[in-house]
Amino acid sequence: MTQDVHDPVGGVRPMSRRVMNLATFASQTASRLADRPALVCDEAVTTWGELEQRVQALAQVFQDKGLQKGDRILIHSSNCRELLEAMLATFRIGAVWVPTNFRITPGDVSYLAQSAGVSAFICHADFPQHADIARDIVGLKLFARIGTASFAPESIDDLVAAKLAEKPLRRQPAERVDYDDPCWFFFTSGTTGKPKAAVLTHGQMAFVITNHICDLMPGLGADDASLVVAPLSHGAGVHFLAQVARGAATVLSVQPKFSPETAWRWVEKYRISNFFTVPTILNMLVAHESVNRYDHSTLRHIIYAGAPMYRADQKRALACLGQVLVQYYGLGEVTGNITVLPAGEHFADDEQMIRSGSCGFARTGMQVSIQDADGRLLDAHQSGEICVCGPAVFAGYYNNPEANRKAFRDGWFRTGDLGHMDEQGYVYITGRESDMYISGGSNIYPREIEEKVLTHEAIKEVCVLGVPDPKWGEVGVMVCVLKENAQWDAAAFQAWVQANIARYKQPRQIVIWPELPKSGYGKITKKLVYQELLNRGALSAP
Known part of the structure; x- marks a missing residue:
């Protein structure tokens, strides 16, 4: 009863x-x-x-x-x-x-x-x-x-x-x-x-689906169609449920290899209005020559999340596709519902992009705070851990009380991400707490270096991570992927690094690979890059 x-x-x-x-x-x-069509497989x-x-x-x-x-x-x-x-x-x-x-x-x-x-x-x-x-x-x-x-x-x-x-x-x-x-x-x-x-x-998920429609795809309806270009087991599956709620068709393929050409052909054929992706896949789509052979004018919302999208990549996508990018920031534990940077706040022009580097403001119904190690709320522009509360936060980890104890504090979910917030409530991520390394007593945030390096004309992808060093505690290693037809000049690049990156932040070692290892979700993760460095014996002796 x-x-x-x-x-x-x-x-x-x-x-x-x-x-x-x-x-x-x-x-x-x-x-x-x-x-009406629900699925086109x-x-x-x-x-x-x-x-x-x-x-x-x-x-x-x-x-x-x-x-x-x-x-x-x-x-x-x-x-x-x-x-x-x-x-x-x-x-x-x-x-x-x-x-x-x-x-x-x-x-x-x-x-x-x-x-x-x-x-x-x-x-x-x-x-x-x-x-x-x-x-x-x-x-x-x-x-x-x-x-x-x-x-x-x-x-x-x-x-x-x-x-x-x-x-x-x-x-x-x-x-x-x-x-x-x-x-x-x-x-x-x-x-x-x-x-x-x-x-x-x-x-929780009913709120998340409503919030996705409200904040990411306003106006979504039965005349829309969504393309699947990411695994449905995770973020793309949540995106699918938003399409179900509004009767929009979902277009997908069972082919094991992702095809940018097929994606753009279907965008034109099915008049795709939205899709969810991660930056690496979006970069592949924009870089493929077929983007210019198919009509993509029906696209209104290209939603990207799961990893930072560097400014250089944003500018290329915006120049190619127009003002259709929507960024959200969120972990699986909050089902993506922490912040949003709407399409109307994405610009290819640096002067118009006044909040370059921001992942946006709090999602509707959610509250974001920046906290120090003791849980004190920090003022604008002070760096700390990004924490969040609201109806999108998960119920906890299954059968894992220790993880739950670490993840929650005073009702806030602790993301483990580091960042700061400006006076208007826009959030800026500086990296994961686990990504930061300390070299000679100085905190080094890899994303800051990566953002800078991606402005170099020869660099397509980059990953910076800290590795153990007996003298400095940790030192930086940079792994780069060159753009097609780019010529590698180690001395010239080293001179560029010295001129553009503070000395204490400069990586001790620079490695060039044909590609970076990526997770099953298309993300470049430092854990995978570090393991590959070990596998290749690519780390210099201390």
Whole structure:
């Protein structure tokens, strides 16, 4: 029986806070737009009506297999229609979606499955070695595949087809959920230690989706279309849910290799109005010659996040695409909802871009503060840790009280990012706390150096990181990628560095590589670069 409490405005209200099940977004849209395209997967169209039928059928299959509210359903798959159907079906029964980055190793998937305590495992046919871990998962109620393979007895398509053949399909409402009921285990990238499962809830995610529409894509509607150019297991999956809420079609490919030419062709063909990406992918799109052969005038919002976009890259994109860039800053734990820099505040002209280097101001309904090591709020232009509170903040890390203790202080979520804020509330990130290194007693922030180096005419990409040094504590190493046809002149570049970067910030060692290693989400991470330096024996002896 629900316990009641006194309501200060008069009357009685229930303690539990029932909210809409997220799968209801798809049901509501299907009721209005049944014959309109919901998904276009390699040019095969699924309408909203068809998607809703398939999601309802798969939800009933899950329940027939014994899955129920609170169970965790792990899916290891690259982008495809079935992945999205599994997401919505999982939400529909009140279970928890546990997607993985499809680029991680079988051992990593095994760790995520064990740490999340999953009851179901869905694996794409392209990953038979990952599927082998199913035998080690205790209490598995469902093991199914996507596509054709021998490692599981049933495919998602077969299960849905069999259920749909049971005429008529049993219609039933989505499972009742409360605000704090989990819907998604969003695994962090694990820059230090093992990945942690950030618990996202139905109530939190409803706010996030509303906020995405409000702050990132104002005016989003059923006549819009969105292109998928990032893994749906993470930020792009959240972006997809915003399209579901407004009935905008989502266009995606199952091809393993990203094709800028295909992306621009589809932008023209499907009149794409928005997409979510990371700076490295956006740089690839802008640099590809096909950008000039296809019409991209329908684009209104190119939303980039996940890593800093350097000013030089911003200017190239704006010159090529126009004033359509929208930046947001946020971690998986806050589902991207910390700050926004709208399209109207992006300019290719440095004189107009008065807040160059800012990641924007606080998202609607969110509060951002800069705090010192003791939790004191700092004044404008004082550097400290970026902290945030508001409805987009996650419920905590699953089964990890120590991580929760470190992540929260006085109701604030501690991002671990360093930065400052100006008098108008615009936030400037100077780097992650873990990226900063101390050389000879001076704090060095790699991003500041990287921003400067990317203005050099020969440099395409750069990563600066600190490595141990017996004399100075740490010294900087810079790894650069040259632009196509650029000629490397080590002496000339060293002279440029000396003229443009303060002496105590200058890297001790400069390395040139044909490309930088990137994470499964397209990010340049210092952890991967450092490991590659070790693998290549590229670090100079102290």
